[in-house]
Every structure is written in C-alpha cells, then in structure tokens.
Amino acid sequence: MTFVSRYWAVIVTWSVIILLLAGLYVASVVSPYWTTFLSGWLLFVFILALLTYNLLNRLPFVSLGASIDWFSFHVSAGLLTLVLFVLHVGLRAPNGLLEVTLTLLYAACAVSGIVGLILLHLLSRRLEMGGEAVSLERIPIIRERLREKIEGVVERTVSEDHSTVFADFHERQLASFLDGPRNYWSHLFGAPSSGRALLTDLEALDRGLEEKERERVEELRVLIHVKYGLDCQQTLQGTLKYWLFIHVPVAYSLLILSFVHTIVISVYTTG
Amino acid sequence: MRLQDDGFRDGQVAPPTRNWVCGRATEETACSNGPDEKGRCRVTMECVPVWEGARWHCSRISDGPCEDGPLPDGACCRSVPACQPIPSLLAVRRRITFWLSMVMVGLSLLFLSGPKGSAFFSPGELTFGHGASVEACADCHAAAHGDLVDRVFALGVSGTGQENSKLCLTCHHLGDHALEVHGRFPKELAVVTEGLSRMPQAADVPLFQDFSSWVLGLLETGEKQLACATCHGEHRGKNFNLLAMNAQQCQTCHARTFSDFANNHPPFSGYPYERRTRIAFDHTSHIGKHFFGEFKKDAPITCAACHRADAAGQTMRTGTFENICASCHAEQIEGVGQSGAKGFAFLRLPGLDLETLQEHGVSVGEWPADANFEDGLTPFMELLLGTDSAFAEDLAFLSGLDDFTDLSDATDKEIAAVGRIVWAVKRLVYNLVMRGQQEIVNRLQMTTNIGARKFADLFGQFPVEVIYAAQQNWLPHLAMELSGLEAGEAVVQLEDRDAEQEIRMDRERERKMMIGGWYRQDSEFAILYRPIGHADPFLYAWLDFTVQATGVKHGRSAEKIFTTLANPKAPGLCMKCHSVDAQAGQRKRIHWAAARPVADERKATRFTHAVHFSLLDDKGCLTCHTLNPEAEVMEAFEHTDPLTFSSNFRAMEKTVCATCHTSKRAGDTCLTCHNYHVGTMAPVLPNAPLTAPSPSTKRTTLIR
Numbered sequence: 008m009t010f011v012s013r014y015w016a017v018i019v020t021w022s023v024i025i026l027l028l029a030g031l032y033v034a035s036v037v038s039p040y041w042t043t044f045l046s047g048w049l050l051f052v053f054i055l056a057l058l059t060y061n062l063l064n065r066l067p068f069v070s071l072g073a074s075i076d077w078f079s080f081h082v083s084a085g086l087l088t089l090v091l092f093v094l095h096v097g098l099r100a101p102n103g104l105l106e107v108t109l110t111l112l113y114a115a116c117a118v119s120g121i122v123g124l125i126l127l128h129l130l131s132r133r134l135e136m137g138g139e140a141v142s143l144e145r146i147p148i149i150r151e152r153l154r155e156k157i158e159g160v161v162e163r164t165v166s167e168d169h170s171t172v173f174a175d176f177h178e179r180q181l182a183s184f185l186d187g188p189r190n191y192w193s194h195l196f197g198a199p200s201s202g203r204a205l206l207t208d209l210e211a212l213d214r215g216l217e218e219k220e221r222e223r224v225e226e227l228r229v230l231i232h233v234k235y236g237l238d239c240q241q242t243l244q245g246t247l248k249y250w251l252f253i254h255v256p257v258a259y260s261l262l263i264l265s266f267v268h269t270i271v272i273s274v275y276t277t278g
Numbered sequence: 279m280r281l282q283d284d285g286f287r288d289g290q291v292a293p294p295t296r297n298w299v300c301g302r303a304t305e306e307t308a309c310s311n312g313p314d315e316k317g318r319c320r321v322t323m324e325c326v327p328v329w330e331g332a333r334w335h336c337s338r339i340s341d342g343p344c345e346d347g348p349l350p351d352g353a354c355c356r357s358v359p360a361c362q363p364i365p366s367l368l369a370v371r372r373r374i375t376f377w378l379s380m381v382m383v384g385l386s387l388l389f390l391s392g393p394k395g396s397a398f399f400s401p402g403e404l405t406f407g408h409g410a411s412v413e414a415c416a417d418c419h420a421a422a423h424g425d426l427v428d429r430v431f432a433l434g435v436s437g438t439g440q441e442n443s444k445l446c447l448t449c450h451h452l453g454d455h456a457l458e459v460h461g462r463f464p465k466e467l468a469v470v471t472e473g474l475s476r477m478p479q480a481a482d483v484p485l486f487q488d489f490s491s492w493v494l495g496l497l498e499t500g501e502k503q504l505a506c507a508t509c510h511g512e513h514r515g516k517n518f519n520l521l522a523m524n525a526q527q528c529q530t531c532h533a534r535t536f537s538d539f540a541n542n543h544p545p546f547s548g549y550p551y552e553r554r555t556r557i558a559f560d561h562t563s564h565i566g567k568h569f570f571g572e573f574k575k576d577a578p579i580t581c582a583a584c585h586r587a588d589a590a591g592q593t594m595r596t597g598t599f600e601n602i603c604a605s606c607h608a609e610q611i612e613g614v615g616q617s618g619a620k621g622f623a624f625l626r627l628p629g630l631d632l633e634t635l636q637e638h639g640v641s642v643g644e645w646p647a648d649a650n651f652e653d654g655l656t657p658f659m660e661l662l663l664g665t666d667s668a669f670a671e672d673l674a675f676l677s678g679l680d681d682f683t684d685l686s687d688a689t690d691k692e693i694a695a696v697g698r699i700v701w702a703v704k705r706l707v708y709n710l711v712m713r714g715q716q717e718i719v720n721r722l723q724m725t726t727n728i729g730a731r732k733f734a735d736l737f738g739q740f741p742v743e744v745i746y747a748a749q750q751n752w753l754p755h756l757a758m759e760l761s762g763l764e765a766g767e768a769v770v771q772l773e774d775r776d777a778e779q780e781i782r783m784d785r786e787r788e789r790k791m792m793i794g795g796w797y798r799q800d801s802e803f804a805i806l807y808r809p810i811g812h813a814d815p816f817l818y819a820w821l822d823f824t825v826q827a828t829g830v831k832h833g834r835s836a837e838k839i840f841t842t843l844a845n846p847k848a849p850g851l852c853m854k855c856h857s858v859d860a861q862a863g864q865r866k867r868i869h870w871a872a873a874r875p876v877a878d879e880r881k882a883t884r885f886t887h888a889v890h891f892s893l894l895d896d897k898g899c900l901t902c903h904t905l906n907p908e909a910e911v912m913e914a915f916e917h918t919d920p921l922t923f924s925s926n927f928r929a930m931e932k933t934v935c936a937t938c939h940t941s942k943r944a945g946d947t948c949l950t951c952h953n954y955h956v957g958t959m960a961p962v963l964p965n966a967p968l969t970a971p972s973p974s975t976k977r978t979t980l981i982r
Contacts, residue, residue: 033530043511099514102402104389147304248367256375260382267386271399275419 016076024087031094046095047272051265053088057081058262061255085120092117109268112261119254126250130243133197138236143244146188150237154185157230164223172212173223180205181227185234194242206231297369301361313363321361323354402513405520411449418445418512439505446506453957457503459531460882461957477534477544509954521949528948539946540936549930550885554923556869557596558855558915561926562907568606576605581899588875591888596872599812603855611851612794612811620788621797621806621849622842624658625707625745626651627752629683630700638690640697643704643759646752648777649803652681655703656804657838662706664835665721669702708756711749714742728823735819741796744805748798777801809850817843817850818870825858825866860918878960880953893938902934903927 031045060081064074092113101110134140141149161181164173183189184205193199206228213224298313309321325338327348334352336343346355365373389398396415404412415422420441443457453461460467509527510520529535536542569577578584584602585594596602613620629650635642655663655673663669672695679688682696709717718737722728728736749756784799791797794810809817824840844853853868860866894901906928914923938944939951 041508097514099402102513102515103400104397105399106401144299144303148308151304252371252374255371256378259375259379263379263382264386267390268399271390272401274421275415 046091050091050095051269053084054262057084109264112257115257116261123250134243146241153234160226188238188241191242194239296366298363299366301363317363319360321358324356324358325354327352403515405518406516443506449962451960452955453959461955474534523949525948540940546930546932551925553920554914557872558857560911587888592886593875594887621808623656623804623806625805626656627803628654631683631685634685638693640693642700644753644755652683654680657835657842661835662721663702672698707749708760710745715740744796744798752803817852825868857915858918859920879958880956882956902930
C-alpha cells in the first residue's frame with residue numbers, strides 16, 4: 008500500500024468510526040432500545056468483518072491488499088468491538104443461556120485476541136533478537152542433530168581423553184535436557200532457567216580439567232547454548248501459534264451464536 | 279553455527295498451510311513429497327527412476343543415487359515403509375473450530391426448537407410486575423406465535439413495534455391515542471408544537487443535543503406513532519426501572535430544546551391558572567371587602583381555612599359549601615330577605631284580553647278575569663304543552679306576541695291561536711289534576727329520551743294536590759266545561775274575586791313554606807316552587823337537564839327554562855356561583871363543585887403540594903400564589919368561555935421553582951414535573967366471566 012492510499016485509508020477509517028460513534032450517541036439519546044439495536048447490528052457486522060481476515064489468509068490467491076494492512080484492520084476493528092459490546096450489553100450481567108454463552112464466547116475471543124496481540128508484539132521482538140531463525144516444524148530435527156553432536160563430544164571425551172567427567176555430567180544433567188524442549192515458562196517470560204544453570208554447572212567443571220578437556224567444555228558450552236536458543240524459539244514460535252487454538256474456534260462459535268441471537272432478536276424485538 | 283540449511287522449498291518439511299505432515303517429520307528421514315490431501319503416505323520407494331540414455335537411472339536425492347540402481351523394468355529397487363502422517367497444527371486448529379462450531383449449531387437448533395427454548399434465548403429477566411403477569415413470550419411479542427420455522431419466516435413481515443405495543447395496551451390503558459406522541463391526538467399536538475416552535479431557541483444547548491435533534495429530524499418519516507419499546511426496554515432485571523427517562527431523551531423530539539430547567543426552560547405561561555375557577559369566587563374582594571361587621575367573626579384567617587390537600591397530597595381541595603360558605607350565603611339561597619317571589623312559577627294562568635277575544639268571537643270558557651300576568655306561559659308549561667304539534671305551531675306563530683293581556687292589535691288568526699292556546703292550557707291543568715304525574719310522563723316520553731331516574735329528579739315531587747286545589751279555586755268548572763266544549767256548548771267567564779284577600783293568603787302560603795317546596799299563589803294564578811336551600815335537588819335536576827337542549831325536541835323551551843333558572847338573581851341563586859362552560863366542540867356543562875382531580879386523568883404537568891409545605895416560610899401559600907388586586911375576576915363569569923378570564927392570582931414565575939429545582943438540588947429532569955402519557959387512563963379491570971358451577975360438580979362435592 009502506497010503512502011497516499013494508506014493516508015486515505017486512515018481518513019476513511021476514522022471517518023467511519025466517528026460516524027458510528029455519532030450514530031450511537033444519537034441512538035443513546037433517543038432510547039436505550041435504539042442503542043442496543045444499533046450497537047448489536049454493528050457488533051454483528053464487525054464480527055463478520057473480523058472473520059474476513061481469517062478467510063483471506065485461506066485464500067492467498069485473492070489479492071485484496073497486503074496482509075499487514077488486513078491485520079491492522081483486524082486489530083482496530085477488534086478493539087472497536089469492545090466499545091460496541093459495552094454499549095450493546097451495558098454494565099448488566101448477561102441473562103439466559105444464550106446471552107451467557109455469547110458473553111463468555113465474546114470475552115474469550117476478545118481476551119485471547121488481546122493476549123495474542125500482546126504476545127505478537129513482545130515475542131516477535133524477542134524472536135528477532137534471538138539470532139538465527141528456524142522454522143517451527145524443523146526444530147525437532149535440529150534438536151535431534153544437536154543431541155547427536157553433544158553426545159558425540161561426550162563420547163570422544165571417554166574414548167579419546169579417557170575422562171568420565173563429561174559422561175557423568177551427561178548422565179546426570181545433559182541427557183534429560185536434550186530429550187526435548189525444556190523450560191517453557193522461563194523461555195516464555197524471558198526468565199533465567201535451568202538451561203542457564205546447566206551452563207553454570209558446566210563452567211564449574213572447568214576448574215580441575217586438563218587443557219584438552221577444557222576445549223571439550225567450550226564445545227559443549229556452545230552446543231548447550233544453541234539448544235537453549237532452540238528451546239526458546241520453539242516456545243516463542245509455538246506460543247504464537249497455539250493462542251490461535253483458542254481465538255479462532257471461539258470466534259467462529261461466536262459468529263454462529265451471534266447469528267442465532269440476531270434471528271431471535273429480529274423475530275421478537277421490533278420497536 | 280548454522281542450524282537450518284533447508285527451507286520448505288527444499289522439500290524436507292511440508293509447508294505449514296498443508297493439512298497433513300509426514301509421520302517422520304521430526305526425523306531426518308522425512309520424505310520430500312509429504313502425505314496427500316487425505317492424509318495418506320504417498321511414498322513407497324526411495325526414488326522414481328528416470329529413463330535417460332537408453333537406461334534407467336536412480337533419482338534419489340536424500341543420499342544420492344543408490345549403488346544398485348533401478349530394476350530392469352524401471353522400478354526402484356529400494357522400498358520404503360509407509361509412514362503414519364500426522365495432522366498439521368493448522369488442521370488440528372480447523373478441526374477444533376469445526377467441531378466447536380457444530381456444537382454451537384446443534385445446541386442452538388436443540389434449544390430453539392425445544393420446549394425450553396425461551397429459557398435459552400431470553401435476553402434477561404423481566405421486571406417484577408411483568409414477570410408475575412406474563413406467562414409466555416407471545417403475551418408481549420406479536421411474532422412469537424407458531425414454531426421456530428414460522429417465526430423465522432415471520433421476519434420482516436410481522437411483529438412491528440406497533441403490533442407489539444398493542445399487546446402492551448391490552449393491560450396498560452393509556453387512552454384513545456396511546457401510541458401517538460404523548461398520547462394526544464396528532465392535530466392537537468401539532469397545535470402545541472406550532473406554538474412552541476415560535477419560541478426562540480435557547481442559546482446554550484449542548485452541541486451533541488443539537489446534533490441529535492438534527493439527525494432525528496433527517497430521519498423523520500412522518501410516522502407519528504411510537505412503540506412502547508422506544509422508551510421502555512424490558513428484560514433488564516427484576517428491579518429495572520422501566521419508567522426512567524433522561525432529559526435528553528425527551529428533548530430529542532422536541533421542537534425547542536434547552537440545557538437545563540433553571541436557565542432556559544421556556545417561561546411559565548399563566549401557570550398554574552389554565553382557566554377560570556369553576557366556582558365564581560373573588561378572593562380579593564372576600565379578603566378585603568366582605569368580612570366586616572357581623573361577618574368579621576366568620577372571616578378565614580389562613581388559606582387552610584378553605585383549602586386542604588387531598589389524601590395524596592397532590593391537589594389542594596376547596597372545602598364544602600356547608601363548611602366555608604354557608605355561614606354567609608345559606609340564607610341568601612333560601613330567599614331570606616329577598617324581595618319579590620321566593621319561588622319559581624312552574625305553572626301559571628296567563629293574563630288574557632278577554633274583551634278582544636269576545637269581540638272576535640273566540641270563547642275561552644271560564645277564565646279568571648283578574649288573571650293579568652303579562653309574560654304569557656311559563657317555560658315549564660311551554661315544554662309540557664310543546665309536545666302537542668298543533669300547540670307548538672300556534673306558539674311559533676305567536677312568537678312576536680308574548681303578552682296576551684292586550685290583543686287589540688292582533689289579527690284574527692293570532693286571536694284564534696291565542697284561543698287555542700288557552701284551551702290547551704286548560705286541558706293541561708285538567709289532565710294534571712286527573713292523571714297527575716302520568717300526564718307529564720306521557721307528554722315528555724313522546725319527545726325526549728330521558729330515563730326513569732331523570733323523570734323522578736325532575737317531577738318526582740310534583741304536587742298534584744296543590745294543582746287540584748288551584749284548579750278548584752281558579753277554574754272550578756273545568757271538568758264540566760271541557761266536556762261541554764266537546765259537546766259544543768257555550769262557556770262562561772269567571773267573575774272578579776277579592777284580590778286583596780288573595781294577596782294576603784298568598785303571602786301567608788309563602789311564609790309557611792319557609793323551608794321550601796311547592797305552593798300556590800291565587801293572586802297570580804301560579805304554582806310555585808321555593809328552593810329548599812343549597813344543592814336543591816329540583817333546581818339541580820332542571821339546570822342540569824336544560825343546560826343542554828340536546829335530546830329534547832323542543833329545545834327552545836328547555837333553553838327558556840335554563841335562562842330563567844340561571845338568572846344570578848333568580849330564587850336559589852345557583853348561577854351566582856356555579857359557572858357554566860360552553861367550549862367549542864364540547865358539551866355545555868355546569869360546574870357544581872370546585873376543581874377536583876379527575877379520576878384517571880394525567881396532565882402534562884404535575885405538582886404535589888404536600889411535599890412543598892415544609893419548604894414554605896411565613897408567606898406560606900402566597901410564596902407561589904400572589905394575589906392580583908387589579909384582576910377583574912368576576913367579569914370572567916359573565917360569559918361561558920372558561921379560558922377567557924383574569925385570575926385572582928398572578929401567574930407563577932419559573933424562578934420560584936428554579937430556586938430548588940436544579941440538577942444538584944431537587945432535580946430538574948423532565949419527569950420531575952411532566953408526564954409523558956397524558957389523557958384519561960382508566961385502570962385495567964379484571965374480566966372474569968360469570969359462570970355458575972355445574973350441577974355435576976355440586977353433586978360430586980356433596981357426595982364427598
């Protein structure tokens with residue numbers, strides 16, 4: 008999108024938002040019913056529009072602008088639905104099974120969306136700063152290769168250096184570290200983890216070792232550091248994908264129940 | 279250290295948009311093709327040999343061409359065990375989405391079509407009153423009939439707001455124009471709106487408020503009916519206030535808007551004096567002039583001596599005649615000290631120019647020569663005789679000849695008509711004596727639609743014995759004469775009698791009737807009625823009956839009766855205080871009582887007196903009601919238009935109310951002082967059918 012078209016897009020978007028808010032204000036002045044009616048319909052339309060982002064992702068051959076622009080629209084419209092929802096429902100507790108379900112679904116969708124947005128903002132930056140990027144699907148293979156390399160180093164210390172220090176260290180700490188992704192929560196929140204502790208323990212071994220063994224320590228330190236980074240990437244990339252397991256299914260369910268709600272309201276409420 | 283040398287395009291790992299990934303994706307042996315769309319492994323051999331240079335060549339990529347090479351038939355020699363493909367993250371997410379969506383669809387269909395549907399889609403609890411009285415959705419929702427399919431198909435074609443509102447009105451009676459704006463007839467509202475539109479627009483109306491009015495003006499469709507749900511939103515909990523409205527909501531529709539009551543609410547226009555009082559009463563003269571001398575002891579000291587708040591504390595009621603007026607006015611009404619006759623002449627023999635009648639050969643038979651009353655027949659007699667069409671024609675013919683005592687200028691036809699009228703009067707007297715009240719009933723029932731009760735009020739006390747005595751004295755040969763006339767015999771005139779003696783007797787009779795009632799006066803050949811005091815039932819009945827000539831064939835006679843009785847100086851003095859309203863398009867009516875709340879009436883402005891009493895200082899009622907000594911109050915009662923008047927009190931100033939009624943003190947919302955629904959609204963009455971218990975039920979009960 009060029010600068011000019013982006014400029015117009017911003018103007019149009021804000022104009023629409025201002026018009027909507029003005030319309031809602033007028034409705035609220037006239038009657039609570041009008042507010043509910045108008046905000047309800049707008050909310051339904053917005054939920055439909057928000058789902059177009061997901062549909063467009065499924066249809067990559069349809070060129071309707073850059074994905075980043077659609078994403079921006081998705082986020083803006085999603086935040087606007089919060090206002091519409093509050094106007095529509097007011098500050099009262101939901102009532103009736105349909106209302107309760109709708110409210111819970113909307114809350115789950117909105118919260119997961121906001122959490123996803125925050126995660127995207129924070130974790131993307133950490134991923135960018137985390138060195139070489141690997142694809143999530145390749146991480147198990149790369150981890151397996153790393154495991155083989157580390158075990159190769161340990162074997163060589165036994166066969167060539169005749170030292171069991173690293174074998175003991177492997178059996179005691181390394182083996183479980185290499186078995187799979189570790190320290191999910193500490194990676195997610197960027198806290199110091201047992202991986203760091205492992206490196207500290209490895210450096211502690213360094214004090215009573217021969218020169219050659221110290222070279223092995225350096226080799227292992229690099230590999231463990233890589234594994235640590237790989238676990239971090241898996242945590243961050245995985246989290247960025249897994250939150251959608253809540254957001255997307257809940258969004259479609261919300262749309263379906265919103266449609267049912269719209270029919271029911273249209274049939275019963277005419278004022 | 280480089281971790282990933284290959285990407286999706288290198289074929290080692292399936293791209294994330296695929297639904298299935300290789301079962302060995304986490305191993306180095308993952309195949310480059312990946313599973314098909316249905317999740318089946320597509321790899322059976324390590325390569326697909328290529329025909330090149332007249333022989334087959336191995337095309338394996340992963341570890342390079344194998345040593346054995348393809349088989350002679352071109353098949354790969356190294357088979358690969360099939361993997362168990364696993365769904366991609368995207369596919370898992372889609373499955374979750376699909377099944378969760380299906381659950382929602384299923385639950386919706388289940389509940390919407392099931393008997394517990396209303397509990398599922400009810401948007402909230404009803405207010406306590408509605409919750410207790412409503413049994414089903416269809417009680418309030420016009421479209422809630424039939425099953426789900428019917429309801430969905432009803433979308434857009436039924437269940438308008440007005441239809442739903444009609445269901446509201448089955449319980450809430452809000453007048454004949456309930457759904458019109460303010461419940462008022464549109465034309466009536468248009469007049470009010472036009473008046474308000476001429477007022478200047480307040481300068482400091484909030485921008486948003488102006489904007490709302492402007493937008494709604496654009497949306498105006500000419501539809502003047504408002505659905506109940508426009509202002510009253512249900513399903514918001516048991517304790518929700520359905521009547522809550524804010525000022526902005528009201529002002530959105532109004533022709534002139536303002537920001538608050540104190541600053542730019544339109545000034546009061548004559549409030550609260552919308553019309554003259556129903557009882558003609560001049561506060562200024564009573565307070566300043568009338569209570570002197572012997573009446574000083576009866577003077578009220580405060581307003582409360584005459585006015586008290588009603589039980590609800592809303593309106594100030596005026597005390598009864600007996601409590602507040604009788605001490606000075608009771609005797610006046612009874613006729614004490616009144617010059618002239620103290621009663622009304624109901625029946626009277628008119629004076630006749632007997633000589634002229636004789637000259638023209640018109641015989642009237644026996645008639646008192648000293649009957650000299652010049653005003654002809656009493657209006658009561660005209661009413662009774664007017665039921666005879668021949669009489670009515672004669673009377674109409676003689677409309678310019680009211681005085682029968684001088685017929686010298688009358689034509690032969692007029693004199694003949696006078697003769698016929700005299701015989702009609704004689705027949706009336708005779709029939710009243712012979713048939714009594716039955717004669718009145720017979721005459722009036724021919725031409726009026728008054729009921730039995732009204733007859734009783736009008737003629738229930740009719741004195742047949744007094745009539746008989748009068749006839750014996752005035753026309754003693756009436757029966758013989760009438761039969762003789764029918765036989766064609768000549769009739770005679772009654773000789774002069776002792777007039778002085780008769781006058782003395784008449785005075786005696788009137789004195790004896792000091793409490794009131796019927797009596798005769800021989801000197802005037804009249805039967806009179808003397809009012810018994812305040813609220814005299816005879817005068818009350820006749821004034822109420824004759825105030826409207828409708829329903830009476832001979833309305834002119836009724837009007838004459840009313841005019842006679844309504845004379846402020848007539849016996850009873852009824853119309854001295856009780857005003858008569860005659861407004862265009864409305865029935866003429868007499869106000870027999872001071873203003874009092876009309877049952878079930880809701881006015882546009884409401885005020886509760888009692889809650890303001892504690893706020894008053896020494897000025898008391900005069901804080902709001904200031905006397906206007908210049909007002910010509912009584913002039914307003916010289917006509918029948920109640921809206922043309924001059925009030926005893928100056929109109930209230932808005933500032934009196936605005937001292938307390940601000941948003942921060944006593945509140946200044948529209949509904950503090952105004953009602954939206956105005957008009958007469960009768961409460962809903964139960965409509966229980968009257969059914970007797972069936973005999974079988976009785977029997978069963980007895981057996982048990």
